[in-house]
Amino acid sequence: MLGVMTVRDDKIGQLSRLTATLVGVLGRDHVLTDPDLTASYTVDWTGRWRGQAAVVARPASTAEVVAVLQACLAFQVAVVPQGGNTGLVGGGVPADHGSGPDDLRLVMSLVRLGRLDPVDAAAAQVTVGAGVTLAALQRHVAASSTGLAFGVDLGARDSATVGGMVATNAGGIHFVRHGGMRQQVAGLEVVLADGQVIERLRGPAKDNTGYDVPGLLVGSEGTLGIVTAARLRLVAALPFRVTALIGVAGTAAAIELVTALRRHVPALEAAEIFYQEGLELVCRTAGLVSPLGSPLAGRWRAYLLVECAGADDTVTDQLAQCLATAGVDDEATAVATTPKGRQNLWAIREGHTEAVNRLGVPHKLDVSLPLGALASFVPAVHQAVAGAASDATVVLWGHAGDGNLHVNVVGPAPDDYTVDDAVYRLVAEMGGSISAEHGIGRAKIPWLHLTRSGADIGAMRAIKQALDPTGRLNPGVLLPPEELLG
Ligand SMILES: Cc1cc2nc3c(=O)[nH]c(=O)nc-3n(C[C@H](O)[C@H](O)[C@H](O)COP(=O)(O)OP(=O)(O)OC[C@H]3O[C@@H](n4cnc5c(N)ncnc54)[C@H](O)[C@@H]3O)c2cc1C
Structure with a gap:
């Protein structure tokens, strides 16, 4: 009991000395300790990742960042860097404090670093x-x-x-x-x-x-x-843009079309994929209407949202020519060239994230596959999720040109990793990556070894050791504890 009291007293003293030092550097307004004020910094956008921050520090210059880091080093406090807090793998929100004397966490919010230098046109x-x-x-x-x-x-x-x-x-x-x-x-x-x-x-x-x-x-x-x-x-900057929503038979047809577009339409700038159930969810929850008719009519299993950008409207002709050669009929295509029309088509794709969040706390599994494996991955991932959590809802969308699918699963509790495990193992078996773009964060550490070798993880650890020997920066993010290295 005496030991516990001592640790707690040490922590309170440590925290108040740190806070006083930080207030001296940043001013009172930018050192937050009131839980009402720190709350939004300790939970992520999805609500799946949350934790505790003893302090939130908001430096506004490089010199202030230096001072905050030096104070954290001196007072043995861990630092969690945070930007807009839109990351989806828990990397920018702190975990809970542990019980040891030196494991308090400080969130360093960097949103006040707002420098905007003039554009260097010559260097672009x-x-x-x-x-x-x-x-x-x-x-x-x-x-x-x-x-x-x-x-x-x-x-x-x-x-x-x-x-x-x-x-x-x-x-x-x-x-x-x-x-x-x-x-x-x-x-x-x-x-x-x-x-x-x-x-x-x-x-x-x-x-x-x-x-x-x-x-x-x-x-x-x-x-x-x-x-x-x-x-x-x-x-x-390419002033002319054309956006097209295209209904296709399924993933294989979508990939075939993207392959043709890449080859014949150099102006291709985006090629997004989503599915019948996602479109239906977005239309239902956001009140949007698909220009290709009700997704429930079941004419198309998958949809591509394609955007091309060029100096003038010849890009529309290039796109139309490629779609015609690929046998896409007019009924399966809605095209927009005005900002409003394009925005309406993009709203359908970008509405997926919000629509899934409304169903519950999602498991967001951002994976990539070799393009040749994507079509067989889609039914396999539905099967894998059903095997791990039969009541779960699965919604898929992604960046088709990059083989990147966002597998969103709603139903399992935030701390139930059964579905995550099933999906990542499937991805690894099929030659993919467990993180296409969101990173590893806190969410994927136990599976890093599936797509990174022991030598690779060892080299990462050596770099970490060299640059952050006391492990103050974002502990518990990205690198697995030693025992997980296999
Ligand atoms: C609706 C929606 C759509 C998205 N679409 C995409 C997408 O298409 N592609 C994509 O890649 N991601 C996407 N994301 C994920 C997210 O937006 C990106 O990961 C983004 O880069 C995170 O930026 P942030 O400023 O919010 O970082 P945060 O979430 O605050 O932090 C992310 C990570 O970066 C670290 N970090 C933050 N700032 C710094 C800094 N200055 N120095 C050092 N480390 C720092 C944090 O510690 C954390 O590990 C999407 C997210 C949402 C909510």
Whole structure:
């Protein structure tokens, strides 16, 4: 009993000394300890991942990030970096405090790092702070009138931050044309666990001077350092866009069509897939109407949402020509070229996430398969989920051009991993990856070994050990405990 009291007293003292230090650096308004104020930082977007934060610190500059990290090191407090908190694998929300004396958790919210440098038109690059949202970045580049745009886009654009997108190596809806965040990062400013700053924001297009240390932070999920700013590559802004919703017989037909589009329509920018049951759910819960008629009529098992972008409306002709050659009839296609019409078609695809959340707390299993395996994966995954949880509801959608399917399962309790296990094992057997774009976070650690070898995980652990020897940064995220290495 005496031991427990001592530990608790130590923790209270440790916390109040940390808080006082942080208030001295950030001011009272940006050091939150009241549970009513910290609550929104400790639960994720889905409600599946939640925990405790002794403090939420909101630095507004690189110097303040350094000071917060040094205080956490001195007071032995773990740091959970957080951006827009739209990540879907629990990487940006803290776990519960443990019972030891040195396991308090601080959430470092980076949304105040709002630097927006002028667009460098000659280099086609821009430097922005880690807390800038994707939508703010898009607006900033558009307002520069340089004829440039940012190549990554995703549904969480109003909240997801540049720092979070770098840390998760976000993919998104334009991956098929421009790749993901890794392809856009020309340089980063990062603060290492001990407070040292590495700044590579100067932007020469070519720079072969040894290890790309900041590049290690891409996809590191807050475990190696804090991203404070990013220098991002930009692409040509393409003013003309055509969007088409296409009904198809099933996954195999969808993949065949995407293959033809990739070959014959270089303007292809997005190729999203969803299914009859998902469309029906979105129409029912969001009050939307499918331009191809009721999904319950059962004419099409799967749907592709395709977008092409180019300098002028010849892209519409290219798309129409390719669809005609592929034998897609007019009745199976709804096309829009106006912003409003395109937005209505996109609302059907982007409405899936919200619609599934309304059914309950989803298990979001973001996986990728070799394109040739996708068609047989779809019935197999329904079977695997039914075998693990017969009452579960399964809704699938994804980025068809990348072999990326989001398997959403509602029904099993948030802490019941039976379905997750069945799906990840199936994915591994079929040569896929257990994380296409959301990362490992807290959600997928026990299955990392299914698609990463022991040597691979050992090298990751060595990098972690080198850059964060005391393990202060995002403990319990991404890397498995030693005993899971097999
Ligand atoms: C509706 C919806 C649609 C989505 N669509 C896509 C999609 O198409 N493609 C896709 O890839 N993802 C998608 N996501 C997932 C999510 O938006 C991305 O993972 C995004 O990159 C997370 O950014 P964030 O700022 O919200 O990061 P957070 O959720 O706050 O954090 C994510 C991870 O990054 C770390 N982190 C955050 N900021 C920093 C920083 N500055 N330095 C170091 N580490 C940091 C956190 O510790 C955590 O591990 C979607 C999510 C939603 C809700």
